[in-house]
Amino acid sequence: MVHYIEVKNLAFQYEEEPVLENISFEVDAEDFVMLTGENGAAKTTLLRNILGLLKPSKGSVRIASKNRFGEKLVVGYVSQQVASFNAGFPSTVLELVQSGRYQRGKWFKRLDKEDRDHVRRSLESVGMWDMRHNKIGELSGGQKQRISLARVFATDPDLFVLDEPTTGMDVNSREEFYELLKHNSSEHGKGILMVTHDHEEIRHYADKHIELVRKEDSPWRCFSMDSCKELSKPHS
Amino acid sequence: MEMFFHGFMQRAFQASLLISLIAPVLGLFLILRRQSLMADTLSHVSLAGVALGLLIGVNPTWTNILVVAMIAIVLEYLRAVYRTYSEVSIAILMSAGMALALVLMGLNEGGATLSMNQFLFGSIVTISDQQVWMLLILTLIIGLLYLVFRKPMYILTFDEETAFTAGLPIKTMSVLFNVLTGVTIAVIMPIVGALLVSAVIVLPAAISMRLSKSFNGVILIGIVIALIGMLSGLVASYEVGTPPGATITLILIVIFVITALIKNLLRHVKFESPFKKSNIMSIEKKSRH
Numbered sequence: 001m002v003h004y005i006e007v008k009n010l011a012f013q014y015e016e017e018p019v020l021e022n023i024s025f026e027v028d029a030e031d032f033v034m035l036t037g038e039n040g041a042a043k044t045t046l047l048r049n050i051l052g053l054l055k056p057s058k059g060s061v062r063i064a065s066k067n068r069f070g071e072k073l074v075v076g077y078v079s080q081q082v083a084s085f086n087a088g089f090p091s092t093v094l095e096l097v098q099s100g101r102y103q104r105g106k107w108f109k110r111l112d113k114e115d116r117d118h119v120r121r122s123l124e125s126v127g128m129w130d131m132r133h134n135k136i137g138e139l140s141g142g143q144k145q146r147i148s149l150a151r152v153f154a155t156d157p158d159l160f161v162l163d164e165p166t167t168g169m170d171v172n173s174r175e176e177f178y179e180l181l182k183h184n185s186s187e188h189g190k191g192i193l194m195v196t197h198d199h200e201e202i203r204h205y206a207d208k209h210i211e212l213v214r215k216e217d218s219p220w221r222c223f224s225m226d227s228c229k230e231l232s233k234p235h236s
Numbered sequence: 237m238e239m240f241f242h243g244f245m246q247r248a249f250q251a252s253l254l255i256s257l258i259a260p261v262l263g264l265f266l267i268l269r270r271q272s273l274m275a276d277t278l279s280h281v282s283l284a285g286v287a288l289g290l291l292i293g294v295n296p297t298w299t300n301i302l303v304v305a306m307i308a309i310v311l312e313y314l315r316a317v318y319r320t321y322s323e324v325s326i327a328i329l330m331s332a333g334m335a336l337a338l339v340l341m342g343l344n345e346g347g348a349t350l351s352m353n354q355f356l357f358g359s360i361v362t363i364s365d366q367q368v369w370m371l372l373i374l375t376l377i378i379g380l381l382y383l384v385f386r387k388p389m390y391i392l393t394f395d396e397e398t399a400f401t402a403g404l405p406i407k408t409m410s411v412l413f414n415v416l417t418g419v420t421i422a423v424i425m426p427i428v429g430a431l432l433v434s435a436v437i438v439l440p441a442a443i444s445m446r447l448s449k450s451f452n453g454v455i456l457i458g459i460v461i462a463l464i465g466m467l468s469g470l471v472a473s474y475e476v477g478t479p480p481g482a483t484i485t486l487i488l489i490v491i492f493v494i495t496a497l498i499k500n501l502l503r504h505v506k507f508e509s510p511f512k513k514s515n516i517m518s519i520e521k522k523s524r525h
Binding site (some may be wrong): 051052053077079088089090091092095096099102103106107108129133134135161 | 268384387388390391393394395397398400401402403442445448449450451453454
């Protein structure tokens with residue numbers, strides 16, 4: 001089994017203040033892992049360490065370079081702030097979602113029919129196809145969130161790293177989104193690591209649950225992981 | 237028509253045409269990367285480059301390009317150091333550039349005052365064939381780089397973290413973009429003047445961003461606006477005898493104000509349209525009574 005993400009004894013601190021300690025887990029192909037914790041539990045900090053946007057002060061993080069087929073591993077990341085993009089950014093919805101395909105070897109090539117089909121399916125899956133010619137800055141918060149997700153679906157990554165991607169979505173949209181993620185992990189072998197507050201909703205879809213809990217013995221607001229629990233599926 | 241027979245005006249029109257092609261491309265990326273003031277900083281620094289050239293007796297264009305390219309790299313470093321307050325790097329380097337220029341001019345004992353005025357306010361009379369050739373080469377390089385790297389640059393300007401996780405070398409790209417902007421400013425500066433070069437680069441893109449929904453649309457409209465502003469500014473500058481940089485900037489600002497007014501008016505008309513179904517129905521209702 002290929003470990004798409006491998007975190008070993010990770011610790012992180014801002015200057016002198018420890019924020020994360022003793023974090024170890026793996027995300028494999030076909031895994032749907034949810035990461036939870038109270039507000040301020042450094043969940044985003046952990047994701048940023050994993051992605052290389054921050055440097056761990058101890059331990060190691062490794063993201064596989066190849067996917068399970070031996071091809072270059074493609075990571076799709078949706079950050080918490082990505083939906084609050086600059087209102088003046090001059091781009092249509094279609095342009096932005098198409099940009100998700102660039103990572104698929106299209107930085108210097110024209111998008112072909114397969115790419116365009118992917119883009120169309122992604123936009124349709126979040127109900128935004130009809131708004132494809134709208135300027136992204138004119139969309140509502142929820143719509144921006146949906147096109148950010150459409151963009152990552154258009155990339156069709158091997159590994160999804162999602163930071164609270166359902167903010168601003170209604171219950172039905174959230175359920176559809178989780179179904180789509182589950183389909184991607186179980187049917188297409190994608191690895192998924194998602195920060196969320198909706199753990200009660202997602203536990204029926206996710207395979208593993210990592211909870212960041214505050215360390216009682218630390219004078220700092222420092223978090224560690226409780227355990228990496230395998231979740232049982234009521235419907236399976 | 238007489239102006240078109242002068243060699244210096246022909247070179248000025250050629251230079252304006254080329255600047256109009258590159259300014260909106262650089263301007264759009266500068267605005268989206270929240271670096272509009274970087275152009276201003278580099279133009280101040282470029283004065284120090286010119287002063288250095290005049291002091292040591294080397295063609296100021298070359299010292300200018302060298303100094304501005306170096307500072308463009310330092311700027312990226314400072315932008316990373318003062319990530320949250322990136323304008324600090326601009327403030328530091330803008331004042332450092334200006335101070336250095338003044339000190340170097342002082343060391344030159346006034347011999348370079350006339351030349352410095354040309355670089356401060358720009359001059360179309362002094363555009364040489366060499367400058368036009370340099371601009372042509374620069375335009376070809378920027379055009380080629382845009383065609384090849386427009387997709388990575390689109391992602392970089394949209395969101396640096398997304399670009400990083402997509403595997404793009406964001407630091408190298410940022411430094412190269414800064415250097416390219418610096419070299420462009422160094423080449424354009426003697427024509428439009430150090431004080432207004434940033435306006436000429438940023439304004440066409442700022443105007444076209446209000447007019448187009450798409451990324452490529454902004455660049456195409458920006459080129460048209462830059463052409464209108466540059467060419468009409470040049471003609472006005474020749475006819476009235478005003479500095480070219482200032483004339484072009486004022487024309488671009490007038491275009492900016494007009495487009496802003498028209499856009500607001502159109503929005504108003506859109507919302508308050510007398511042809512709206514509800515309005516028509518209420519008029520019909522009244523006429524029945």
